Amino acid sequence: MGPALLFCPADRPERYTKAAERADAVILDLEDAVAPEAKAAARQALIENPLDPERTVVRVNPLDTPEFALDLEALRSTAYRTVMVAKAEDAQAIAQALADYPVLALCETALGVVRAAEIAQAHNVVGLMWGAEDLVASLGGTSSRDEDGGYRAVALQARSQVLLAAGAYSKAAIDAVYLNIPDVDGLYREAQDAVASGFSATACIHPSQVEHLRRAYQPPRADVEYARALLAAAAEAQNGVFSFQGRMIDGPVLKHAQATLRRAGQA
Structure with missing residues (x-):
């Protein structure tokens, strides 16, 4: 996979091919991007609209939710192999529930970040990603960024902690999404920092962000x-x-x- 990973709501199959054409890899999202009432349709769309398995990741719901078992059942009806686990917190649960799948563990809660090093050691975990907004929400906060657009100290610590855990156990590290879509300069600067710090890739939420991520990851x-x-x-x-x-x-x-x-x- 290349440096630009693009999230795509799994209940929007008309976007699948376009996302695959634009990004280095597509993350078909069964979790936050899909409303509860649309999750069944999203799982069916996942089955009926295949993409290249080598360039596709499926984000499933947290392991301790009823939705996860349904996600896993749908996943078994596809050729997809790489799974992103939302709100990853338990290394043993990841190793057991998804033993046959390479896993990108999304550390986006306080507990998940604190346990990042344990999670990185799970046999089937191939990479770690962190998430800023869910992390701050898990702490009872209201925003991961200051008024100037930079991360607050707690978010910076989580970013560093997940990166260090990934590096310590030779796993890929994926940087969090940049939510301010029109601010391409801010996205580019943050991606440049991700490259210099040692991240393998950055996830994004809009196709227009892909070119700026690639530019940041491509050395002059x-x-x-x-x-x-x-x-x-x-x-x-x-x-x-x-x-x-x-x-x-x-x-x-x-x-x-x-x-x-x-x-x-x-x-």
Whole structure:
């Protein structure tokens, strides 16, 4: 999967193909995007309107809800394999209930964030995502962001905690959605920060956001050229520490360069 994951309400099958054409992967949402009275129709649409399983994720309702069992039954009638678990909180429950599925665990409650490291260790969890608004709601708060649009301290801590848990156990880390759709500059800046911090991808809620996420995750040509030159110099130097263009270079800096080339598809 690429860096831009687009949510699509599962009860809107007319949007499935368009979403798949625009994004690197589609998250067909059976949870928050679907009203309770439309969930049965959403599950039927999921079955009757197949997309490429390699580029599709299905977000199911929380494991402790009656809707989850119905979601799982519908899922078994499809070719989809990757599941996103909403409001993930229990690593053992994830490992047992979805033992045969690769899982993206969505840590979006206080308990889920606190347990992120435990969840990351579940055998079938392949990645972690965090969610800001549900997290703040679980705390009794009213907004994850300040008036200037930046995250409040508690949201930043949760973002970092989930990223660290994913990294500690070599799992993918997915950044939260940016809800202010017209603010493409804010989206781009936040995605740039996600890249620099180590996130693998960012989820989004509108097709217009995809191009800005891809632009943020694609390293500039100058950065790619610098990384290639740096790694070539390292191979020639054959030393643990050396100087390159006036800068001291050691192992972590070389890993940064390697990450840049991976994002550019040149590693």
